[in-house]
Amino acid sequence: GYSRQRVIRGAADPFPLRSGALGTGVEQQTILRVNDALIDRQILGERSALGNANVQSGALQQVEEILNEQGGSGIGDALDALYGAFNDLAGNPAGSTERQAVVLAAQTAADRIASADRQLRELQRGANSGIDAMLEEINETAKRIAALNGSIEHAEVTAPAHGLRDQRDQLLRDLSDRISIHTVEESDGQVYVFVNGGLALVQGSVANRLDGAPDPTNTFDPSFLRVEFNGAGNRIDITSTISGGRLGGLLAVRDGTTGQAIRDLDGVA
Numbered sequence: 001g002y003s004r005q006r007v008i009r010g011a012a013d014p015f016p017l018r019s020g021a022l023g024t025g026v027e028q029q030t031i032l033r034v035n036d037a038l039i040d041r042q043i044l045g046e047r048s049a050l051g052n053a054n055v056q057s058g059a060l061q062q063v064e065e066i067l068n069e070q071g072g073s074g075i076g077d078a079l080d081a082l083y084g085a086f087n088d089l090a091g092n093p094a095g096s097t098e099r100q101a102v103v104l105a106a107q108t109a110a111d112r113i114a115s116a117d118r119q120l121r122e123l124q125r126g127a128n129s130g131i132d133a134m135l136e137e138i139n140e141t142a143k144r145i146a147a148l149n150g151s152i153e154h155a156e157v158t159a160p161a162h163g164l165r166d167q168r169d170q171l172l173r174d175l176s177d178r179i180s181i182h183t184v185e186e187s188d189g190q191v192y193v194f195v196n197g198g199l200a201l202v203q204g205s206v207a208n209r210l211d212g213a214p215d216p217t218n219t220f221d222p223s224f225l226r227v228e229f230n231g232a233g234n235r236i237d238i239t240s241t242i243s244g245g246r247l248g249g250l251l252a253v254r255d256g257t258t259g260q261a262i263r264d265l266d267g268v269a
Contacts, residue, residue, distance in 0.1 A: 001170035004034040005162055033162040040169065044176040044183070048244040051177040055249025059123065059257050066119045067261070075116060075268065078109040113269050120262050121220075127254035128224050134178055134247045135210050135227065141175045142193065142207040149190045150205035156189055165189075179210075180244025196241045199229045208232070215239070220259060227251075 010029045014021035069076045085105040089098040148168040155161035168191065175181055175193070181201070182194045193202035201208055212225035213235075226239040227247070242248045 001166055003162065003166050003169070006032045006034055008032055031160060031162065033160065033165060035169075041183070044172060044181060047173055047176045048180040048248075051246040052244055052249040052252070055246050056252055056257065059127065059249075059253040062123055063120070063257060063261050066116050066123070073112075075109070075112050078105070078112045081105045082109045113265060117262065117265055117269075120258050120265065124220065124254050124258040124262070127250045127258065128221075130250045131225050131227070131247065131254065132212050134250060135212050138175065138178050138201075138247065139207070139209050141171055141178070142201050142209075145171050145175065145191065145193060146202050146205050146207035149202070152189045153205070161189075176245065178245045179242065179247045195229070196238050199231065199236070199238065201229075210238075211235070218255075220255075220262070224254065 007028055008030050009026045012024040012027040014023050016022075068074055082102070082105040085098070085102040089095070089102050092098050145168055148164055148171070152161045152164045152168065155164060172181070172183060172191070172193070179195055184192045184194070186192065186204075190204045191202065192200055192204070195201050195210070199208075201210070209230040211228050211230045213228050214223050215226035216222045218224040218226075226237055227242060228235045229238050239251065242251055
């Protein structure tokens with residue numbers, strides 16, 4: 001959160017004499033903030049990609065544990081036992097022991113499939129709760145960036161506000177970790193922050209919002225949230241276009257990773 005600063009010096013105004021002018025040495029003219037705008041933009045993009053990947057990686061590990069077939073107590077082993085019990089029954093159709101073995105093996109297989117389904121849906125609901133919390137973090141960060149925009153504009157009437165700019169850059173990095181953003185700095189030092197290509201989350205000292213609203217079209221649960229851009233009361237559903245940051249990762253986990261795992265498990269069942 002800190003940028004190196006460089007003092008720029010130049011010749012001070014000379015002291016006039018009747019015989020000429022007497023030099024008075026050098027003076028500080030300004031202080032430059034040493035940063036690379038191109039690298040800053042690359043950092044925002046890579047932090048967004050990293051936040052997204054970390055969320056999805058964690059979810060994939062949990063799905064892998066739920067569907068683990070290495071410990072001898074997975075769904076595959078239960079199905080193998082069920083097929084073996086049916087095979088034994090085919091050899092002795094009247095045997096009560098064989099019939100009971102089929103019932104027990106079938107119950108075990110059904111229980112393991114149902115247990116995996118419950119755990120996957122819990123993971124899915126957890127991702128949905130994470131989306132709700134992430135939206136609040138995004139909105140709070142956007143408000144702080146907008147406030148710093150106003151402070152920078154006011155302060156730079158008299159002098160460069162390097163410390164405030166450092167704070168704003170750190171908040172932009174934090175925001176990019178949560179959602180993919182594009183920034184534009186105006187000549188007055190104000191930064192505009194855009195999401196999804198052209199929607200202004202921050203416009204100078206004004207911050208718009210991203211809100212969660214129940215999605216009745218969600219095939220898993222109509223109470224699951226969709227993401228709406230709220231600009232001065234005008235709401236736009238942007239759920240399907242969010243792909244970066246941890247918010248994009250949570251949406252991918254809820255509707256993609258765990259959603260597909262649940263559908264695949266339904267196919268097995």
